[in-house]
Amino acid sequence: xSNFSQKIKPxxxxxxxxxxxxxxxxxxSPKGIGLVGSWSQQILEGNxxxxxxxxxxxxxxxxxxxxxxxxxxxxxIIFIDARTKEDYLKGHxxxxxxxxxxxxxTWAPKVLPNVPKEATIVTYCGADECELSLxxxxxxxxxxxxxxxxxxxxxEEWVKAxxxxxxxxxx
Amino acid sequence: xxxxxxxxxxxxxxxxxxxxxxxLFIYASVDKILHPAAFAKIVYNFHILPGFLINLFAIIxxxxxxxxxxxxxxxxxxxxxxxxxxxxxxxxxIALGVNLIRGLDINCGCFSTAPATKSSVxxxxxEDVIFLAMSLQVWKCHQGFLTLKxxxxxx
Numbered sequence: 001x002s003n004f005s006q007k008i009k010p011x012x013x014x015x016x017x018x019x020x021x022x023x024x025x026x027x028x029s030p031k032g033i034g035l036v037g038s039w040s041q042q043i044l045e046g047n048x049x050x051x052x053x054x055x056x057x058x059x060x061x062x063x064x065x066x067x068x069x070x071x072x073x074x075x076x077i078i079f080i081d082a083r084t085k086e087d088y089l090k091g092h093x094x095x096x097x098x099x100x101x102x103x104x105x106t107w108a109p110k111v112l113p114n115v116p117k118e119a120t121i122v123t124y125c126g127a128d129e130c131e132l133s134l135x136x137x138x139x140x141x142x143x144x145x146x147x148x149x150x151x152x153x154x155x156e157e158w159v160k161a162x163x164x165x166x167x168x169x170x171x
Numbered sequence: 172x173x174x175x176x177x178x179x180x181x182x183x184x185x186x187x188x189x190x191x192x193x194x195l196f197i198y199a200s201v202d203k204i205l206h207p208a209a210f211a212k213i214v215y216n217f218h219i220l221p222g223f224l225i226n227l228f229a230i231i232x233x234x235x236x237x238x239x240x241x242x243x244x245x246x247x248x249x250x251x252x253x254x255x256x257x258x259x260x261x262x263x264x265i266a267l268g269v270n271l272i273r274g275l276d277i278n279c280g281c282f283s284t285a286p287a288t289k290s291s292v293x294x295x296x297x298e299d300v301i302f303l304a305m306s307l308q309v310w311k312c313h314q315g316f317l318t319l320k321x322x323x324x325x326x
Contacts, residue, residue, distance in 0.1 A: 010251035011258075014242070018234035026207060026230045033207045033230070039215050039222035052215075129216060 041128070049128040050152050060137040060148035063122065065161055068151045071122060072163070078115055080140075082125045082132035083155070092155065093124065094164035095171050101125070101132040104139050112143065120147045127156035179308070182316035188305040189243050189313060192256060195302070196240030203233035217266055235259070243309070246318025253310035260303040267296045 026032040042050050048062045063071070071077050072093075079096035081088050088098040099111045115121070121140060125132035137148045151157075159165065178184060203210040211229035214220060220228055239259070242252040271292045 007251045007254050010248040011255040014238050014248075014252070014255060015231075015235055018238050019231045021238075022231040022234040025204070025234070029207070031205070031207060033211055033226050035227055035230070036223050037211060037226040039225050131212075 048152065050150075051129065051131050051134060053131055054134055054152075059134065060123075060141060060150050063149045063151050065151075065153045065157045067149075068122060068124075068153070068158070069161070069163065071120065071149070074120075076116075076119050077122065078119050079122045079124065079151075080111075080115075080136065081155075082123055082136040083130075087126070087155075089168055091159070091165050091167050092171075093158050094166040096124075096166075097171055099136060101136045101139070104136070108139070108143065112140075115145075117144050118147065119145075120149065121145055122149050122151050124151040124154040124158075127154050128152045130154060180312050182312055182314040185309045185313040186316055189246065189249070189253075189309045192302060192305055192309065193240045193243030196236045196243065196256070198240075200233040200236035200240065203229070204237065207233075217270060219266055219269065246313075246315075246320070249313050249315065249318055250310065253306055253313065257303060257306040257310060260299055260306055264296060264299045264303065267292055267299065271296060 023035070026035075037052075039052050041052060042054060042056075044050055044056070044062060046064050048064050050062050054062070072079070072095075079093050081092045081096045081098045082101040083092075083098075084100050084102075085098060088096075088100075092098065097111055097115070099107045121137075123133040123136045123140070125136075133150050133152065133154060137150050140148055207226075207229055210233065211226050214225050214229050215222075235255075236259070239252055239256050242248060243256065
């Protein structure tokens with residue numbers, strides 16, 4: 001037993017030293033984060049679940065599955081899938097364009113020339129856990145799109161509801 | 172058969188595993204240290220830790236990995252370091268396994284914080300089981316071979 005505790009002690013010291021270095025580094029690093037973050041999902045009016053990083057005051061409005069469905073059938077609506085090309089090819093909302101959010105600067109010049117500024121845009125990604133749709137809406141807002149909506153339920157809710165989907169390169 | 176057993180339990184193989192795991196831990200830690208917010212998001216995606224612990228975990232864990240990596244390569248306090256590495260890998264396996272059963276699509280964040288490099292949970296799980304086996308071999312078989320202590324201190 002004492003032999004085992006002799007092995008545990010240095011392991012605990014390593015964890016302690018790592019904690020001290022980590023916290024100090026985090027304090028001085030420009031990319032440092034708060035020691036305690038806000039990590040609970042928010043539930044907005046209409047039972048719409050949005051990620052912790054969603055800001056009610058400045059972000060584009062979130063829409064529910066029912067909103068997304070009724071918008072889907074109205075004119076001048078463009079759905080944009082913010083996930084990777086790989087995910088998009090496997091399956092996406094029928095008619096949606098693909099603009100992978102993590103590489104916005106390379107994708108936007110290819111995709112956005114076909115998207116009129118006055119169109120209503122619905123961004124979506126995997127499910128309400130995912131933030132790509134939120135960040136895409138933020139970027140597009142900066143690029144002059146003002147009629148943006150975020151469908152946080154995303155691909156997962158859409159598929160569960162049995163709504164129109166498509167695979168491969170075809171929108 | 173005995174020959175195979177001798178190889179599997181040899182201190183030379185332990186040295187090889189030690190260096191491999193050490194470099195792996197260092198490599199895995201750097202991206203997390205550089206992008207703490209992205210790593211915290213990955214920790215959140217696992218849905219295992221309570222919210223108030225997520226950032227603290229994301230700040231400390233990469234440095235534990237980094238120190239483990241350095242100590243494995245140099246061969247410092249190998250018994251404890253290999254034990255800690257095995258425990259850590261065991262925890263990763265449980266966390267990945269829980270989410271595999273839950274069917275959550277998470278980015279494991281083992282090597283990178285970019286979603287583009289997301290790989291399937293099961294593949295990561297298999298990798299971690301192999302790493303755990305290596306780490307346990309190091310723990311049991313290293314015999315202090317080519318460690319910092321034994322290079323400079325001859326009893």
